[in-house]
Amino acid sequence: MSSYSITEPSSLQKWLAGTLVVAYAVITLLPLVWILTTGFKSPVDAIAYPPKILFEPSLEGYVNLFTTRTRVSPETLEALPPPVTWYEEVVRNRDMVIAGPSRYGERFLNSVIIGFGSTFLSVFLGTLAAYAFSRFKVPLKDDLLFFILSTRMMPPIAVAIPIFLMFRTLGLSDTHLGMILLYTAVNISLAVWLLKGFMDEIPREYEEAALIDGYTRFQAFYKVVLPQAATGIASTAIFCLIFSWNEYAFAVLLTSGTAQTAPPFIPTIIGVGGQDWPAVAAGATLFLVPVMVFTILLRKHLLRGITFGAVRK
Amino acid sequence: MSDTPIDRVAKATPPSVASKIRGLSDRAIAWLFVLPTIFLLLAVNIFPLIWTINLSFTNFRANRPNREVDYIGLRNYERILTDEDIWLTMQATAHFLFWTIFFQVLIGFTLAWLINRKFKGNDLWTTLIVLPMMLSPAVVGNFWTFLYQPQIGLFNYGISFLTGIDPSSFQMIGDVTLAPWSIVIVDTWMWTPFVMLICLAGLRSIPDYIYEAAEIDRASQWRQFWTITIPMVLPFLMLAVLFRGIENFKMFDLVVQLTGGGPGSITELTSINLKREAFEKWRTGYASAYAIILFVTVFGLASIYVKALNKVKER
Numbered sequence: 001m002s003s004y005s006i007t008e009p010s011s012l013q014k015w016l017a018g019t020l021v022v023a024y025a026v027i028t029l030l031p032l033v034w035i036l037t038t039g040f041k042s043p044v045d046a047i048a049y050p051p052k053i054l055f056e057p058s059l060e061g062y063v064n065l066f067t068t069r070t071r072v073s074p075e076t077l078e079a080l081p082p083p084v085t086w087y088e089e090v091v092r093n094r095d096m097v098i099a100g101p102s103r104y105g106e107r108f109l110n111s112v113i114i115g116f117g118s119t120f121l122s123v124f125l126g127t128l129a130a131y132a133f134s135r136f137k138v139p140l141k142d143d144l145l146f147f148i149l150s151t152r153m154m155p156p157i158a159v160a161i162p163i164f165l166m167f168r169t170l171g172l173s174d175t176h177l178g179m180i181l182l183y184t185a186v187n188i189s190l191a192v193w194l195l196k197g198f199m200d201e202i203p204r205e206y207e208e209a210a211l212i213d214g215y216t217r218f219q220a221f222y223k224v225v226l227p228q229a230a231t232g233i234a235s236t237a238i239f240c241l242i243f244s245w246n247e248y249a250f251a252v253l254l255t256s257g258t259a260q261t262a263p264p265f266i267p268t269i270i271g272v273g274g275q276d277w278p279a280v281a282a283g284a285t286l287f288l289v290p291v292m293v294f295t296i297l298l299r300k301h302l303l304r305g306i307t308f309g310a311v312r313k
Numbered sequence: 314m315s316d317t318p319i320d321r322v323a324k325a326t327p328p329s330v331a332s333k334i335r336g337l338s339d340r341a342i343a344w345l346f347v348l349p350t351i352f353l354l355l356a357v358n359i360f361p362l363i364w365t366i367n368l369s370f371t372n373f374r375a376n377r378p379n380r381e382v383d384y385i386g387l388r389n390y391e392r393i394l395t396d397e398d399i400w401l402t403m404q405a406t407a408h409f410l411f412w413t414i415f416f417q418v419l420i421g422f423t424l425a426w427l428i429n430r431k432f433k434g435n436d437l438w439t440t441l442i443v444l445p446m447m448l449s450p451a452v453v454g455n456f457w458t459f460l461y462q463p464q465i466g467l468f469n470y471g472i473s474f475l476t477g478i479d480p481s482s483f484q485m486i487g488d489v490t491l492a493p494w495s496i497v498i499v500d501t502w503m504w505t506p507f508v509m510l511i512c513l514a515g516l517r518s519i520p521d522y523i524y525e526a527a528e529i530d531r532a533s534q535w536r537q538f539w540t541i542t543i544p545m546v547l548p549f550l551m552l553a554v555l556f557r558g559i560e561n562f563k564m565f566d567l568v569v570q571l572t573g574g575g576p577g578s579i580t581e582l583t584s585i586n587l588k589r590e591a592f593e594k595w596r597t598g599y600a601s602a603y604a605i606i607l608f609v610t611v612f613g614l615a616s617i618y619v620k621a622l623n624k625v626k627e628r
Contacts, residue, residue, distance in 0.1 A: 009430045018432035024424060025442050028502060032444060034467055035456055047465045049480075125350045132346035136339055144351065151358040153611055155563040157587045158604030161597060162361035162368070165375060185357035188350055217342050248451035248566035249584075253592060267455035267570055277459050284452050295447045299440045303510050306446075310552060311514045 035288065038281035046277045060094075061278025063087045064271065065104050065286075069096040104283055107265040111287075113176055114261055115244040118183035123237045125184070126191025127229070131221060133192065134199040135207075145193070149308065152189045156249040167254060174255045182250055187240040190308060194239065197309035198232025199225065235301040238294050245291060262287050362608075369602035376595040389602035399603075401578065402586040408493055409500070409568075409582060410561050414554055416501040421508025422550065426542075428509075429516040439513070443506040450503065454570035457499050461485040461571075486572050492580050496568050500561065508553045515549030516542070548626045555618050562611050583607055 009017070038046050042058040069091050080097070083089040091098050132138055133145060163182065164173075172178030202225060210220040226233075252264040266283045269276055295302070303311050337345070369389055373382045393399055424442070428435050445453070460468045464481040473480035485495040519541065527537045565584040568574070574581035574589075581589075587607065591600035 014430050014432040017427040017430035018434070021424060021427050021432070021435070021438050021442075024420075025438050028442060028445060028505075030467065030471075031453075031457065031460055031502070032448075034460065035453075038459075049464050049470075051465065051467050051470050125353065128346035129350040132343040136343035138343050138347055144347070148350070148354060150612070151354055153559055153615060154358070154362070154608055155565070155584050155587070155604070155611070157565060157584045157591065158365065158608055159358065159361055161375075161591050161601055161604060162364040163357070164592075165364070165597075166361060181353075182357060185353050188353060192350060217337070217339060242447060246447075246449035246451075248449065248570075252451075253588075263449050263451040263566075266452050275455075275459070280456065280459075284456055287452055288448050291447050291449070292444055295444060296440055299436075299443070302443060303514055306507060307511065307552065307556065311511055311549065 032288075035281050035284050038277055039285045041278050041281075043271070043276070043278055046281075058090075058278075059087070060090050061276075061282040063090045064276055064279040065269065065282040066102055067091065068099045068102050069094075070099045071096050102269075103265065104262075104269070107260055107262045108286070110176070110259055111245060111261040111263075114179045114183060114259065115241050117176065117180040118187060118244045119237050119240040121180065121184040122187035122191045122240050123195075123233060126188055126195050126236065127226075127233060129188075129192045130195030130199050131225060133196050135204070145196075148189045148192050152186070152308075156186075157253075160250060160253045163250070164254060174257060174259050176259050179251070179255060179259050179261070182254070183244040183247065186247075186250075187243055190243070190305075191236050191240055193308040194236045194305060195229070195232060197304065197312065198229050198236070201232075202228045232301075235298055235305060238298055239305040242291055242294060365601045365604055368598050369605050371598040371601075373598045373601075374595050375591075375597040385598070389599045390606070392599065393603055393606060398578070399586070402581055402583050405493065405578075405580060406562065406564075406582045409496060409564065409580075410558060412494075412497045413500045413504070413561055414557055416497065417505045417508045417557060418550065418554065420501070421505045421553070422512045422546070424505070424509045425512035425516055428513055439510075443510065445503045446506045448503075450567035451570050453503065454499060454567040457571055458486060461495060487576055489576055489579055492572055492576055496571055496580055499571060500564070500567060503567070504557060504560075508550075508557065511549050511553040511556075512546055515546035518549075519545045548622065551618075551622050551625060555615065555622065558618070559611060559615055562607075562614075 037055075039061045040057045040059070041052070041055050042060055045052050045055040045058075046061075067087070072095065074095065077092065077095060077097075080092075083092050088098060133141060138144065167173040167178050170178075172181075206224050206228065207220040210224045211217070215223065246263065247261070248263045251261045255261065255264070262283070266280060266287065267275075269280050269283055271279065298305065370384050370386060371382050372385050372389075374380065428439055457468075460466050461484075463469055463484050466480075468485065469480040469483065472478060472483075483491060485491050485498075523541055523545075524537060527541060532540070563584055564582055565588070568580060568582055569585055569588070572580040574585045578586075584607075587600060587603050590596050590603060
């Protein structure tokens with residue numbers, strides 16, 4: 001028998017609370033479910049009235065996402081040899097032929113390169129700075145930490161004006177390197193603040209023991225502190241990655257082709273007479289699912305990450 | 314001894330260099346570790362900021378870099394502060410800020426309070442509820458224009474299902490009166506989980522014994538809520554409001570994808586307006602002054618707010 005506690009809610013209260021929360025969750029997840037299902041709808045089903053909940057799954061959205069197509073006359077279509085692959089058949093059914101691959105693959109790859117590049121850099125620099133802020137007497141420590149945080153308060157568009165000019169002068173416009181450096185600078189405030197919190201939690205005694213054993217500061221740092229901070233470093237990295245992955249304002253202003261990431265690209269996927277919603281939804285699904293997986297992995301550190309380490313559970 | 318790659322590097326390092334590294338004082342290491350970060354921030358944040366301040370006193374246009382640049386003093390600032398369109402933009406931003414924070418606090422706190430009833434499976438549902446806020450606002454915002462379409466859109470269909478209004482009779486993003494609410498709804502949908510998570514941390518930080526003591530004193534549930542729960546959660550709630558306030562003052566991606574500032578300029582928030590001036594009309598000097606005004610505003614508001622927050626925490 002468990003002991004009776006006056007602070008434990010009654011079972012009726014729990015049941016009511018649970019029902020309301022589940023109802024909210026279902027409503028709030030509907031738009032996401034809609035993205036997922038629209039990706040598998042045919043263009044006709046996607047814009048059906050009333051909105052279709054049950055539909056015949058189709059891969060046309062995904063085919064359209066990855067290809068560019070041209071319309072051909074029925075005679076030309078007749079004259080063509082029969083389609084070799086299933087996706088060619090999907091396209092032919094719409095009186096079209098595949099003209100080539102779309103740019104989605106490249107844009108997705110750009111997101112991966114810029115995301116991982118800036119994450120690596122900001123976590124690397126952030127770890128060093130956080131260790132110094134956590135362990136040493138740095139002159140003007142509080143001011144420097146506040147300065148680092150305050151860089152996050154600027155509206156991105158305001159920063160983008162001189163960055164645009166600077167990149168143009170240095171030849172960094174629309175390059176991977178430029179975007180990696182820019183995202184690193186934005187992410188580093190988060191990295192330093194989060195990592196400092198994680199490092200503050202590692203007892204100093206461990207390093208002090210190592211120093212007495214004859215380790216140098218460097219050795220104590222990478223052999224004692226780093227392994228202890230591994231979880232913190234990993235979750236910080238995921239937060240940085242998600243930021244770079246989702247970023248739109250800088251990407252849309254400073255990139256146009258070579259280094260364009262997926263967020264400015266996905267809304268430009270158009271079909272006949274406006275946006276090709278199944279293809280947009282397919283592109284969005286592939287782009288959003290990795291973040292959902294990371295969010296679930298991160299759930300224990302989520303609060304800390306989104307508040308710059310201000311709230312710890 | 315273990316032979317990690319680092320050890321091998323250490324062994325391969327010439328003794329003179331090694332002794333130099335070994336000999337570094339803590340102070341030197343501290344600077345070595347902090348300087349790259351400071352340098353990067355100076356180069357990518359502070360230098361551009363100074364450049365912006367400088368540009369804000371000129372009539373420079375970035376699309377005509379070869380034209381002669383004149384220093385025109387404070388004229389850009391003067392024009393911005395007396396421009397009626399900019400005040401309309403500020404009003405749109407204020408409307409957006411007020412209502413998003415209002416709804417997010419209301420719904421977020423309620424959800425947190427409900428989750429804190431510790432029903433079975435609350436962890437799982439919390440994680441699911443949090444999902445929208447981690448996603449790309451631009452990509453999600455773009456998809457919401459589909460959900461908002463009259464007739465075929467899921468949102469309009471849902472409203473008509475609940476209220477019986479004809480789903481093709483209203484346009485969330487095309488209508489002058491509804492558009493400001495359409496962006497409030499999507500932002501609330503996206504960011505309520507943020508406020509919820511912070512409130513939940515606040516609620517969980519209240520030790521049980523306080524409620525037990527109140528119970529012994531026969532304080533009613535209602536009284537306990539107002540004299541224990543609310544004051545103890547308040548600092549957390551204010552922190553959430555601070556974050557949402559700053560973020561939404563800078564709001565760009567979600568709204569630009571949803572309405573693009575329209576119809577007309579009804580939902581043209583400051584960042585979108587600034588983008589028009591800077592990158593469509595190419596009035597770089599003017600836009601720079603505008604950017605500085607925005608930055609000072611958000612910075613000023615945030616510092617006042619942080620002071621208030623610290624006072625609440627001290628209590």
